Amino acid sequence: MMRRLLCLLLTACAALGAQDPSLRDTLASAKALWATQGDRDGAAAKFEAVLAALEPSARTLDEGWTRLLCEAYNWTAVLDDRTAGKKAQAPKRLESLLDLDPDYEIDRTITNPRLQAAFDGLRAARFGRVKLALEPAGGVLTVDGKARRSEAGVHWMTPGPHTAAYARIGYKPREMTFEVALKDARDLDFKLERTSSVITVFTSPAGAELLVDGKSRGFSRGQVPADRSYLADRAGVKPEQLSDGLRIADLAPGKHLLEVRLPCHRTRRLEIAEALTTPFADSDLEPVKLEPSRGTLTVQSAAPGGQLFLSGLDMGRVPARDLQVCAQAYDLQVKYPAGSFTQRIEVAEGASLTVVARPKPRLTYAGFEGNDDFAGRERLLGMLAALGGRLHEVAFFTAAKGESLKDCLARLRSSRETELLLWARPAPGRPVQQVELVLSTLTGQEERLTVMPLEQDPLGSLAVRMDRQASLSEPWAGLTLLDLPEGAHVLQADAAALKAGIKPGRLLTEAAGKPVANVADFRKALAEARGGTLMVAQGEAPVKLAVAQMPTELPVNASGLCYPVVLADLRLRYLGAQGDDAALLRLGQALALMHFREYDKALEVLRDARMVAVQGVSQGTLDYYTGTCLLHMGAAYQREAAQSFNQALKYPQATLFGPDGPLLAPLARQALQDLQP
């Protein structure tokens, strides 16, 4: 495998004209051997080595290597001419030279007159003379579509018709068609007409994108040439830190806005003065130095094992604190052992951004089962493949290219690289008018739904349900209020609220500085409370209440939730959770499993859960649902069920649903009564 790769690489290098730089030294040492030491044999061997290396790729060599090969031919011809047994080869060397570049001028100081005459005769016998005038110099010359040295003067061309073109940035290019004959000379005059100003921009560092009046004109590249290295001094950088100039033409007369952008650097905006564009002229702008632009990024995560990627670049493990990153937009991704988190972020220069990451369930669309053709098939398949664009709480993936549905399902079930699988198949009945979608966890809890491929938005409600997160808590300030005609009446207050000065039986008149006319007003203020406190008043001086999150139950069979997604999400949220939060997530998982009527699995989940809280949805609630699951397990578990309900009765303040839900004690007592023989 590696060998094949190496061969491919070498072939590619040869095709691109890449040559061994040591050949230049070989040629130089060959010339020195002959000129200074008179070592003809040694010199000939080295010239032959150069020819052997370059001749096979002679037609693809660039201008520099072509000249070097021509030089080697010239010297070898001279050497052959002076060696008795090789004299006849000298003209062949010269013919090879002319094949390669008829414009090449041999070194007449080393070539004897006889050989010079032979060279001139060979050239005159095969090529006609064309004398070119190029104005202005520095343009690009092509003959018959091939680049040619852009030099004014005599050029040798094969007899027959030719087309020559000459172009230079800022000028209107010209093209001429002409006939070349042997022993004849033609004069061609390329005088270009100026069409716009040209400015040349150097940037530090290289790689910046240049935009004129909002339109991209290219990227600065390379390094400033030696003859312009003074520009680096002007910019206060080293020459290697300054790019080669990017020439920008097509500038209409007048002012222009130049914008220089480079990721991780502050964007520069410069005005191109009218004087630089009117009248038309070529100008170099002062070098543009770009200052680095950075911000600080912190990524928090309660779930362990996350790997942070910023726009695909591995940034190490999370949590990650105070990362110095370029100020720009990123696609932030945290890959967890299970689940994934993605978010588009914008890090501002000099600012600190904190992202709280958590693993979101990964959903893979595995494909469509069968090849049935039906109206709307392509549309529906396209919508399924693009479903990820509508999901924020689920990381969306599709099957590998060319992978069959069966293979994809098998791969993902074995690799566990996803938490959720989605596939589609035609619903029974012909012609196909409905499609069944199957959404399943890896542990088999699935939802099936049918869609009509031609309906307005077949996936609309599914996408909404998939993106809806199940809430397991609500804000709570320790107050139970009632809507009465005169206002929000305080029915009950917990110990903390009583201590803060709340008086049950009176109206609550103010919350967060706003009047409270009813319970809805208070709940709005509670939902908007920040910093964990809420100021409330009962017609007197305001008092400060602590705002906490009180646990609530996950509903089952809720039409607005997609339970495979809910279950997968709760499993991921459980990773790294601790204490009552972890137990509450366990309760949520159990209720989700009860939605699928998998009471045995729900029981397994509840067995591990313990809560310190004894009021509201708390330890008693866990015990009650443990008992409920055991009841569904059949008569064999009745004794254990009774134990669980008895355990639940030890928490008389435990409720169902939420803090304002019913006390579970009477229900547990009834369950115990029903269990009695």
Add this chain to the structure above:
Amino acid sequence: MHVLGTWIRPMTLILAAAPLLRAQDGDMAERLYRSGERAHAARSYAEATETWNQLIAQLPQSPFAARALLSLARHQLEVEHKPDAALPFLEKLKNAYLKTPQAGDALLLLGRLRAERSHSPADIKEALADFNRLVDLFPDHPLVQEARFRMGLARKLQGDWTRALQAFTEAMRMDPDAPAAIAAQLQAAETLDILGDLPGCLRMLQDLRNRHPQAPEAQEALWRIQARAVQRLQKPPLKSQGPWPQGRTKWLKTPTLLATGPEGDVYLYQSDDDRAYHLKDGALVASGPVVKGGKALLVPAPGTTWIVNARSGVVKEEGPQAAAAPLPSPSGGMLDAWGNPWICDPGSPVIQVLAGDAAPRSLQVPAVQALAPLPDGGAAAASDATRTLLFLDAAGRARVTVPYGKDLPASFKYVVSLASDPVGHVAALVDGDFEGVVVWGPDGSVLRSATYKALGIAGKFRAVALDRAGGLILADRSNDLLIRLQ
């Protein structure tokens, strides 16, 4: 788009049976069914029912036969309003097509019909059995939530409060935003009050308002909160607000009976013209039959009134309700949770319960001359002979006995009028050393009281009613007006 998961098993059964039908029969069954649907939508009911009957007769093995039976039953219920005619279709669906999803619908409808027609705990057992079958056989059926809610209602009628609460909470757990869950929450709150958990009841009612402010039950919860808060939490001293509706005097003709309808409106009976009226938007709308000597005014449904009189017992629009051995001299009456009239006679040793077409039952409660219903299915019964106010359960057993005058500054001898509200408060106009108004809570404790003198009102007050805002309406027969106390 609809969820299919719930139908996997029934669908499998149907598909397993499919090979028994030839393909063209299957096609024909579907075409017949759709044809019936089209005709029904076009109100060509005869054509629709004939087509569906044809399908059932000719292709009974088709899954569409079950759908046709359900459609026929619904037609009888919703279009013809003939529940009796719907029953055979539903029974056939239940018995012959139990493996189809339509059997789940049939079980719920059967249970509902049986519950609506029941007049006693024994009647409602059949309804409960149907609901239980639906829950057990079709656990994923979309109607399970409603079945659980109706199981709760049935348990409540049976007086099985905790099991009722269990069923309501089960319904609430399933899709909390569904109408059945919201209705169940309201009922669960009411059940908590009956179980003695007033704070729990109020919390749950308010929670309903918080979570479903746009639901009709939110308005229902509002007055239930307010009535309880006024009567049991705030208990402000009773004050007269004067003639009611505001400022209207001498506008009636000897009002002697008052009642509050299920919708919260006030109904009254006038002795001068011997008939009942519905006080609707400030105007009197005649209601029910003309009956002389009315002793109690019953409102079984909004706009419908029955009168209890000494001669005929309960008189409805269509005539007197027969009683095998009518009480000699009825003095009061009420409707219990089943809709059965209870009639009392101070000279009789029993309260008579007229239960539908069945023979009247007798509850051994002697010498009662006034009755008012309680939300637990029982009644408040005033007995001047024993000078006690009894809080009876649905079987007529006294769960609380309150001696006249207990916790009042002075005793009283007579209860002139007795009334209650749907949340368990009982009010009476009393005569004796204490002459005025008394309000008791569901546990028999005095919540509020005032003498007429303290209220600054004078007249011949013959009737009282409790409104939804915690106020009391008094009928003054001598001044031909109503007075509101708050």
